[in-house]
Amino acid sequence: MLSQKCKYALQALLILARQAGDELLLVSDIAERENLPKKFLEAILLELNRNGLVRSRRGRGGGYALAKPADLITFGQVVRIMDGPLAPLSCVSVNYYRKCDDCRDELTCEIRKVMRRVRDAVAHELDGTSLAQAVAEGRGRALLEG
C-alpha cells in the first residue's frame, strides 16, 4: 500500500501538471484545493524539490511549479522518491537491490522468481505512466505516450 505521503505527492503534482504554464502555485492553495494538511504538504514538496521534480521560488510571489514537462515525470519516479522500491522484495528491486539475508541461493529461490514478475508488472505500469498521460486520461482523451 502506498503511503499517505505518496498519495499527497501525486495529488499535488497532478495539480501542478494541470497548471501547465510557468505560474507558481502556493502550498496553501494546493493544500486547500485538495484539502491536504498544509504543513505536511510543505515537507513533501520540499522533498520533491530536492529530487528535481518541482522547482520553487520563495518569498512573496513565490510557490511551486513542475521542474520539467509533465510527460517526463512518471508515477514510478514519484513513488520511488516517496516510498522507496516498487519491488515486493529487496532482492528483486533493480533500483534499490539488496541481497536477501535468509535465502540460501538467489538463483533457485522460487519466491524470488514470482516476485520478480510482480515487480516487473508494477514497474511497467508506473514507469509507463506520466503525469501528462494521467491528466489527459482524466479529461477523457485517449492520448498515447509521446
Next chain:
Amino acid sequence: MLSQKCKYALQALLILARQAGDELLLVSDIAERENLPKKFLEAILLELNRNGLVRSRRGRGGGYALAKPADLITFGQVVRIMDGPLAPLSCVSVNYYRKCDDCRDELTCEIRKVMRRVRDAVAHELDGTSLAQAVAEGRGRALLEG
C-alpha cells in the same frame, strides 16, 4: 514491500508443498531447514491454519501439512492473509475495498485509474501462481496450470 512474516509464510508453505504426501512436518523442522525464527513461525502457521491453508495435529507425532492440494493455494491468498490488500490504494482493492477519505470523486480520480491497473497487474501475477507452479518452476520444469 512484503512483510517478513509473509515471506516466512511462503517459505514454509513451499516446504510443505514439496512434501507432497500427507506426512506432517514439525514447526521445528521447517524452522531449522530454512532457518526461520521458530516461535515466530509458530504464530505464522497458526494463522495459516485459521485461514484454512494448512492443517495440523498436535501432540506427539503432530505437525503441519497443507490443507489442500498445492495447486489450489495461490500466492495471492497467502499475501492477502499475511499482509492484507494487494492493491496500492484501498479504493482499488476488490477484496478489502474502502472509500478514499480525501478524494472528492472516485470516478474521475486520475490516481485511482493508474493504481487500478497496478492492482490488476499484481493480482494477475499472484493469483495466477500456485505453490505447485512455483515448485515446478523451481525444478526447471515448465508446467502449465491445471
Next chain:
DNA sequence: GTATTTCCTATCGGTAAACCATGATATAAT
C-alpha cells in the same frame, strides 16, 4: 502419566508514519 507438540495470550523494543510547532531564510512590494 509423561513426553511431545500445537495452540493461545501477552508483551516488548524498535521503527516508521503522519503530523505539528517554531523559527530561519529568501523575496517582493511599500
Next chain:
DNA sequence: ATTATATCATGGTTTACCGATAGGAAATAC
C-alpha cells in the same frame, strides 16, 4: 529599510505496526 509573504530547516509528538519472544494451556501418542 521595513514589512508582509513564502519557502526552507529542524525537531518533536503521537500512534501504530513489525518482528520476535515468553510462558503456559490443551491435545495427542506412547
